[in-house]
Amino acid sequence: MTKRQDPSFLVLGAGMSGILAGIKLKQAGLHDFEILEMADDVGGTWRDNTYPGLACDVPAHNYDYTFEHNWKWSGLYAKGPELKAYFKYCAERYGLMPHVRLRHCVEDIRRVDGRWQVRTTDGAVRSADVVINAMGFLCHPRMPDIPGLADFGGALFHSARWDHDVPLDGRRIGVIGTGSTATQITVALAERASHYSLFQRTAQWVMPAMELERPGPLKQLHRFLPGYANAVGKLQGRLLEQVARGVTGDSHWTMRVLEHLCRRHLAKVRDPELRAKLTPDYKVGCRRLILSDGFYDAIQAPQAELVDTGIERIEAGGVRTTDGRLHELDVLVMATGFHALDYTYNFDVVNEQGTSLRETWAEGAEALRGVAVAGFPNYFMLVGPRSPVGNIGITSIAESQMGYLMTLIDELRTGRARAIDVRPEAQAAYARYLDDGLDKTVWGSGCVGWYLDKRGKPIIYPYNPTVFRRAMREPDLNEFQLA
Ligand code: NAP
Helix, strand or coil, rough: CCCCCCCCEECCCCCHHHHHHHHHHCCCCCCCCCECCCCCCCCCHHCCCCCCCCCEEEEHHHCCCCCCCCCCEEECCCEHHCCCCHHHHHHCCCHHHHHHCCCCCCCEEEEEEEEEEEEECCCCEEEECCCCCCCCCCCCCCCCCCCCCCHCCCCEEEHHCCCCCCCCCCCEEECCCCHHHHHHHHHCCCCCCCEEEEEEECCCCCCCCCEEEEHHHHHHHHCCCCCHHHHHHHHHHHHHHHHHHCCCCCHHHHHHHHHHHHHHHHCCCCCHHHHHCCCCCCCCCCCCCEEECHHHHHHHHEEEEEEEECCEEEECEEEEEECCCEECCCEEEEECCCCCCCCCCEEEEEECCCCCCHHCCCCCCEEEECCCCCCCCCCEEECCCCCCCCCCCHHHHHHHHHHHHHHHHHHHHHHCCEEECCCCCHHHHHHHHHHHCCCCCHHHCCCCCCCCCCCCEEEECCCCCHHHHCCCCCCCHHHEEEE
């Protein structure tokens, strides 16, 4: 890269944050970029997940981009297909499709002679001055290590790889897991099955979602009064941020309200034995809260069964639990989550000194403000390690981080730097700052789940949204080495 020549970019992933990155680069007049997407369409998680009942449990006006609010959401929460359509619409509206390379799965990233070389599984190698990894953390489904998976005689698939050829009505359906995904599937399928078995390893706190279908007149209001969407979004955003203040330890009364709402919701379960099975043994909010109006009704349907006995193995006929019982099934769904914390799951990043990012992060990933990692100049991330994924809407996180990155990118663009690297001492100080905040959050209160990394440390940013946004307003260039 010569001085005053615009840098080139490779954006990895065409989901919510990759599309955002493309839009912001384009708006800044930076046109030399490609977006590499492993799948055959844009849309990220909303393209991959197509399971019955798929919806977003963050209010729609807090999940869409702040600069592209006027969307025709059907309710307070957007359904999966609406979100897929929305992100595709944004990619098209902002002219990104010519930059998108579909079916380009990244295999290896190396820094050679001051540029990043990205090899995809088709063997092609592209190079650019800057890589923006926007792959997110929910792209690689996690199959459980239960013995006998291959022996099952019926249809078996992961929730993020739904097989729509498999009939569901009137069949014996089993779902393993009790996260947000399994909860939504339960609401959609318990009534349709002849018998529905939900295999629970850990009970979850479930908050009422207070879902509303938006009546026609409100939709019209929304279309003709652009300020309305913003006002609704702001109000919902305030409520969400109050929840974040609770879980990060800044508002005890919020935690009391959340606990009250969850316990009152749980009281809808009439059978005391079932209620006891569904009652978590950890604090509300310690694991990601489930939002669902219909879950407790669905699990109390006559044909539904909550199985909390451990799974021993999977057999041709169904799931054998440790009490010796065989739960006979036609369809078995693994709602068992993703390799969420494995940021280098299917590729490695190697710098000019031969240092591997996978090895650097072997014991746990650290990055300055979730976007940049010492030793890997011009390799940036959106919603990277220790971003505030447990307390702020993910689109809002990506927007703040992209704004921060655009200021760094300006340093490259104006020729003040050719490479921007994080100072190791700044990254270490930032990690200590995050560690110091963990004690007062609910995540450190003794539960297990995917929020914890290999060190047993919650990987979530522990401060409230106001602190995060203030810090992300602009980078402190003293935390970086500009070469
Ligand atoms: P998840 O939250 O990681 O839950 C996975 C579930 O599978 C857990 O209940 C886990 O049990 C269980 N499990 C895993 N391995 C198992 C095994 N070997 N035996 C028995 N049970 C096993 O996954 P998810 O529900 O797909 O959610 C993933 C992420 O997507 C979460 O952040 C979630 O909130 C998000 N999501 C968001 C929305 C939305 O509307 N915004 C919708 C769906 C999902 P343990 O708890 O005991 O580990």
